[in-house]
């Protein structure tokens with residue numbers, strides 16, 4: 001059954017030394033394997049069980065939610081030689097000598113392994129091995145999402161069509177073929193379903209669309225609706241986007257005002273549309289020192305409709321808690337970009353929800369995505385929008401029946417209805433069609449190396465490349481110099497304030513200041529700081545956030561913009577690394593050390609909260625934090641900057657290669673609104689773009705088959 005060239009415990013140590021298992025993985029696997037009654041099994045079976053626990057543990061620490069048994073490489077289960085570019089010689093000391101089918105059967109014989117519904121520590125279901133809690137989350141999330149997706153609404157066709165026509169005036173096009181208005185289709189889709197997923201890349205109009213959608217829903221009946229996002233920064237951005245979108249819509253409706261009742265109804269509904277967004281944590285009600293929230297199944301949220309932006313950042317446990325707390329009558333609208341990095345914690349919920357939209361070869365050779373509407377939904381969309389989406393219609397429900405037969409708790413109707421809740425927006429209105437950032441993001445997203453080279457070689461103004469130099473540090477030095485120049489404005493604002501405060505202090509009570517003593521507000525300084533961010537693919541090393549923060553601190557000091565002679569110096573940017581519910585600070589929050597306006601001799605950490613208000617905290621009270629001239633791409637999700645610098649490692653180590661993925665590069669590029677600077681080398685950039693993240697999960701199959 002197993003070939004091992006040393007005892008399994010020694011192998012675990014070796015794998016830890018090679019970096020394919022972390023020390024935590026190894027300990028977790030050992031503890032997990034103790035759940036099996038060892039005395040009842042042979043040594044070989046015990047060794048197999050420990051090996052499987054180690055594989056599961058490795059998967060969980062890489063944010064997968066399960067171990068797919070069929071995907072285990074039986075000849076080299078731990079994948080010793082496949083992770084690194086500079087791989088060590090394979091040691092080939094571990095092989096499983098049974099088939100995947102036999103392995104599944106063998107696993108069923110372990111006492112610690114149960115099947116769906118069993119109260120066992122490990123659950124084997126759909127050919128996947130789960131920790132019981134992740135299986136429970138996945139089953140619950142799939143059931144709730146399917147239930148929501150199967151809940152339909154029938155808006156009045158004539159009235160809704162007229163409103164949709166007013167909100168989405170016909171677009172002028174020079175093309176022969178009528179162009180589908182995906183924003184209008186997405187709105188119609190969401191009007192008819194209790195679950196709506198509106199996905200698309202940056203600037204494709206998700207917020208614009210949801211604003212129009214909410215407006216239409218408000219014309220139908222009064223609603224208690226809430227807007228949320230996973231982080232404070234993302235919530236603040238959502239608020240800003242909704243405000244901007246409302247203003248544009250008001251202008252559109254006012255200028256098109258024909259005095260009709262419909263127009264007036266829309267304008268007055270627009271005034272009632274809330275703009276404030278909060279974080280998911282705040283919505284659910286944090287209980288200090290607890291993983292539970294105040295709102296849950298027994299104390300559901302008091303709302304009729306919930307909009308969740310940046311849904312790609314929502315992990316499986318959080319989605320489970322959110323869906324549990326959603327009242328049964330409520331609608332749920334998820335907005336996000338399924339191509340971005342998956343959530344920091346386990347799972348890839350949004351990507352799994354969009355899994356069924358992956359086009360097959362016959363459907364499209366250029367567009368990787370394809371809608372899947374039922375015949376009934378396609379007809380309804382056409383009636384409401386005048387857009388014919390029959391080419392995106394499911395050929396027949398029979399195509400899904402092989403899946404349904406594998407899934408006893410899934411009805412065919414639920415499967416087919418899931419695609420009816422989804423819509424993908426394709427056209428970015430943020431980047432002009434010929435703009436470099438949009439082009440580069442698209443090429444990276446497609447993993448199209450030739451297109452990526454063509455974009456870089458084109459010489460777009462908004463794209464800048466710094467090459468890593470092997471001998472000299474020229475590339476890095478150039479990026480540091482550039483970063484110093486773009487951080488200069490916020491630091492000069494701080495220096496100006498400091499001068500004004502000092503002058504004011506030096507005046508006698510009777511003297512009045514000669515010059516204008518107006519100072520820059522904390523909000524203005526933080527806004528200026530947020531124009532630029534240096535993003536790193538890695539945490540550690542010279543080209544990770546540790547190294548780049550150190551280089552930038554030195555560069556800024558040499559430019560006499562900062563004086564880092566103490567831990568909390570004026571102008572130091574801080575990123576919070578753990579939640580502090582009492583202070584109201586959360587992992588990923590970013591603030592600046594500034595003089596307190598009320599008491600300038602005192603330095604305070606200043607943070608802008610989701611509602612736009614300023615939070616001031618004594619530096620000594622800050623929870624775990626770090627400097628943040630440079631931050632990881634992961635932490636930048638949900639944020640956007642005018643200019644982004646992106647740093648790839650020069651010679652990635654074995655474990656670093658695993659983290660360099662297409663999604664990481666795409667997320668870094670799409671954080672930039674106007675300029676993208678990259679420090680790297682072609683080999684690393686291209687190889688990262690070819691590496692696609694795949695998170696093992698059963699959610700996609702439970703939703704789509």
Ligand SMILES: Nc1ncnc2c1ncn2[C@@H]1O[C@H](COP(=O)(O)OP(=O)(O)OP(=O)(O)O)[C@@H](O)[C@H]1O
Nearest residue numbers: 183201202203204205206207208209241248429430
């Ligand atoms: N149909 C449209 N025609 C012209 N401009 C549009 C259209 N839809 C959206 N826009 C513009 O594109 C920009 C981005 O729109 P919006 O903020 O709705 O996109 P988004 O997908 O929510 O972006 P983000 O990536 O920030 O989440 C806005 O300036 C908006 O005015």
